[in-house]
Structures are given as C-alpha cells and as structure tokens.
Amino acid sequence: MGLTPMQYAIEQAQLAFRANEVPVGAVVVREGRIIAASGNNVRNACDPTGHAEIRVLRQACLLLKTTWLIDCDLHVTLEPCPMCAQAIALTHIRHLYFGAYDPKGGGIEHGPRLFSLPCCHHHPEVFGGIEEEACAELLTRFFAEKRSAE
Amino acid sequence: MGLTPMQYAIEQAQLAFRANEVPVGAVVVREGRIIAASGNNVRNACDPTGHAEIRVLRQACLLLKTTWLIDCDLHVTLEPCPMCAQAIALTHIRHLYFGAYDPKGGGIEHGPRLFSLPCCHHHPEVFGGIEEEACAELLTRFFAEKRSAE
Numbered sequence: 127m128g129l130t131p132m133q134y135a136i137e138q139a140q141l142a143f144r145a146n147e148v149p150v151g152a153v154v155v156r157e158g159r160i161i162a163a164s165g166n167n168v169r170n171a172c173d174p175t176g177h178a179e180i181r182v183l184r185q186a187c188l189l190l191k192t193t194w195l196i197d198c199d200l201h202v203t204l205e206p207c208p209m210c211a212q213a214i215a216l217t218h219i220r221h222l223y224f225g226a227y228d229p230k231g232g233g234i235e236h237g238p239r240l241f242s243l244p245c246c247h248h249h250p251e252v253f254g255g256i257e258e259e260a261c262a263e264l265l266t267r268f269f270a271e272k273r274s275a276e
Numbered sequence: 277m278g279l280t281p282m283q284y285a286i287e288q289a290q291l292a293f294r295a296n297e298v299p300v301g302a303v304v305v306r307e308g309r310i311i312a313a314s315g316n317n318v319r320n321a322c323d324p325t326g327h328a329e330i331r332v333l334r335q336a337c338l339l340l341k342t343t344w345l346i347d348c349d350l351h352v353t354l355e356p357c358p359m360c361a362q363a364i365a366l367t368h369i370r371h372l373y374f375g376a377y378d379p380k381g382g383g384i385e386h387g388p389r390l391f392s393l394p395c396c397h398h399h400p401e402v403f404g405g406i407e408e409e410a411c412a413e414l415l416t417r418f419f420a421e422k423r424s425a426e
Contacts, residue, residue, distance in 0.1 A: 174343040174366045175330055184323055193324040208390060209362035212383070216324045216359070230395060233362070237395040238388035240358060245380060245387040 131155050131201040132225060132257045138165040138178065139203045139264050145170055149264040152178035152202035154186040154195065154219075161198070162186040178202060179210035183217050195219050203261035205254060208233030211240040215248045222250045225261025281305050281351040282375060282407045288315040288328065289353045289414050295320055299414040302328035302352035304336040304345065304369075311348070312336040328352060329360035333367050345369050353411040355404065358383030361390040365398045372400045375411025 129137070131153050138151025142165025154162040162185035168176040179202050187193050195217040203225040206214060211233035214222060224234070233240045234252060241249040279287070281303050288301025292315030304312040312335035318326040329352050337343050345367040353375040356364060361383040364372060374384070383390045384402060391399040 168343055172337045172341050172343055173334055174337055175325065175334060175363050180325055184325060187322045187324055191322050193318055193322055207362060208383075208388065209359050209366065212357060212359035212362070213325050233358075237393055238358065238390060240388060243387055 130257075131160060131199070132203070132223060132261075134160060134163060135178075135201045135203050135225070136257060136260055136264070138163050139261070140165075142166045142178070143264060143268055149268050150178045150202065150204045152182045152200060154182045154198050154200055156186070156190075156195075156198045161189055175209065177207065177210050179206050180213055183213055183219075187217065193217065199223065200250075201256070203257075204228055204265065205232035205234050205236065207231050208238050208240055211238075212246075214250060215241065215246050218248045219250045221253065223253045223256045225255070225257050226265060227254060227258070280407075281310060281349070282353070282373060282411075284310060284313060285328075285351045285353050285375070286407060286410055286414070288313050289411070290315075292316045292328070293414060293418055299418050300328045300352065300354045302332045302350060304332045304348050304350055306336070306340075306345075306348045311339055325359065327357065327360050329356050330363055333363055333369075337367065343367060349373065350400075351406070353407075354378055354415065355382035355384050355386070357381050358388050358390055361388075362396075364400060365391065365396050368398045369400045371403065373403045373406045375405070375407050376415060377404060377408070 135151040139149040143149035147166040162182040164181035199221040205228040285301040289299040293299035297316040312332040314331035349371040355378040
C-alpha cells in the first residue's frame with residue numbers, strides 16, 4: 127500500500143521537524159501523481175516565504191512551465207496562512223486539502239478567510255481536517271520541545 | 277542628484293514592462309542604501325509568487341542571512357496584494373512605502389486589510405501614494421497595450 131498524498135505531506139513535515147523547521151509539509155498532485163513535495167524551509171534557507179505550500183507551488187509551476195495549476199491539487203498538513211492562501215488562489219489550484227486547522231495563523235477558515243473575499247478571483251474546493259490528528263501532533267510536539275529548551 | 281528609492285523602484289517596474297511583465301518594481305533600503313531591487317518576474321520565471329515584493333524580500337533576507345528585516349524599509353510601486361502583505365508582516369519590515377493604490381487587488385488599504393487583522397503580528401508603518409501618478413501610469417499603459425493587442 128502506497129502512502130496517500132497527505133501521508134506523504136506528513137513525511138515532508140517530519141523531515142522539516144528534523145531540520146528544526148516548523149513541521150509543515152505539502153505536496154502537489156496531478157493526474158494521480160505527486161509532482162512536487164516539500165516541507166517548510168524558512169530558517170535554514172533564510173527565506174521568509176519558504177512555507178511548504180509556496181515551495182511546492184513554485185516547484186510545480188517550474189516543472190510544468192506555467193503559473194497556473196488548474197488541474198492540480200494541493201495537500202498540506204496545516205491550514206495555509208494568508209500569504210500561501212493568496213498564492214494558491216493565484217495558481218488556480220483545483221482542490222486544497224489541509225490537515226490541522228490554524229485558528230491563530232490560518233487564512234482560509236480563519237483570519238481574513240481569503241477565498242471568501244470578493245477580491246479573490248479563484249476559490250479552490252477546500253477540504254480541511256484530513257489526517258488532522260497526526261498533522262497537529264507534529265506541531266504540538268515541535269513547539270513543546272522548543273519551549274522546554276528555552 | 278541620485279534617484280529616490282521609489283524612483284529606483286519605478287525603474288525596476290519599467291524593466292519589468294519591457295520584459296512583458298506587469299510593471300511593478302520594488303526595492304529594500306537599509307541604512308540609506310538599496311540592498312535589493314527587482315521588478316515582477318512571474319510569467320518569464322514561471323513563478324506565481326514572483327511579485328516584486330516577494331523577490332526583494334527574499335533577496336534581502338538571503339543577503340543578510342536572516343528572515344527578519346526589522347531595520348529595513350520596502351518601497352514598491354503598487355499596493356501589495358495579500359500574499360505580499362503577509363510576507364511583509366512575516367519579515368517585520370519597518371516601513372512600507374507604496375505608489376499606486378490597488379482597489380481590486382490590494383491587501384493593505386483594500387480587500388482583507390491584512391495589517392488591521394488581530395491575527396497579524398506585525399504592522400509596519402505604511403505610506404501610500406508615493407509617486408502615485410508615475411507608478412499608476414505605467415500600469416495603465418501596460419494594460420491598455422495588452423487590450424489593444426488582443
């Protein structure tokens with residue numbers, strides 16, 4: 127049995143954890159195949175935009191030589207922030223699947239609820255709470271370890 | 277007489293225009309010096325996140341080996357979209373100067389008004405309408421040429 131896209135995204139999040147990055151992972155799927163995969167790479171890359179979602183969107187676009195991903199789906203372990211939400215809208219991604227909800231930093235179901243604004247030109251179908259427990263547990267453990275190390 | 281940072285950003289927008297990109301330009305200034313400069317590079321780079329602001333924030337962070345730009349200012353010819361607004365907040369930029377207002381796509385004074393949301397951890401000082409006419413004229417001309425070519 128192969129991994130589901132979200133399980134693959136969780137693996138990317140685990141790799142990010144080991145690299146001391148906030149453990150979020152993402153994959154882009156097209157025609158049943160994963161065409162891009164990444165975890166967060168912010169601190170190690172000195173890239174404030176290095177969220178997993180931004181990284182896989184850029185990878186997928188470069189691969190397909192386009193800026194539109196209309197026949198692609200994004201799977202990410204955490205509800206995207208407003209930056210990533212707008213990037214998702216810009217690429218016209220078909221479906222967005224996310225794991226844990228993010229009441230503090232999310233931009234889809236929380237905060238600006240970006241896809242609901244009239245200025246948002248594209249609203250992918252959104253499915254939240256996929257493998258929610260596993261996705262959230264990684265984040266909880268990461269921040270608990272950070273706090274105990276302080 | 278040297279150029280002001282916004283005039284330099286306009287030059288970057290003009291270069292983007294010539295490259296058939298939406299003519300927006302940006303610079304990051306630190307201690308009176310421009311440390312990063314770019315125009316939009318979306319279509320040519322197949323990068324949906326290749327807005328001028330994202331590009332200069334990434335450049336500046338890579339140069340300074342950090343993800344925080346607390347002693348830096350961003351000058352951009354157009355009101356940033358929600359993606360760029362969130363990236364600006366993430367870097368803790370000190371001041372944001374922008375040229376033209378963007379009622380349709382802007383995320384600062386329009387749309388989600390991102391810096392005003394309680395979930396936004398950093399709110400730079402914002403100065404809009406700098407060299408507004410020159411910044412807006414480039415965009416108007418670009419889109420007029422696009423329409424007439426259709």
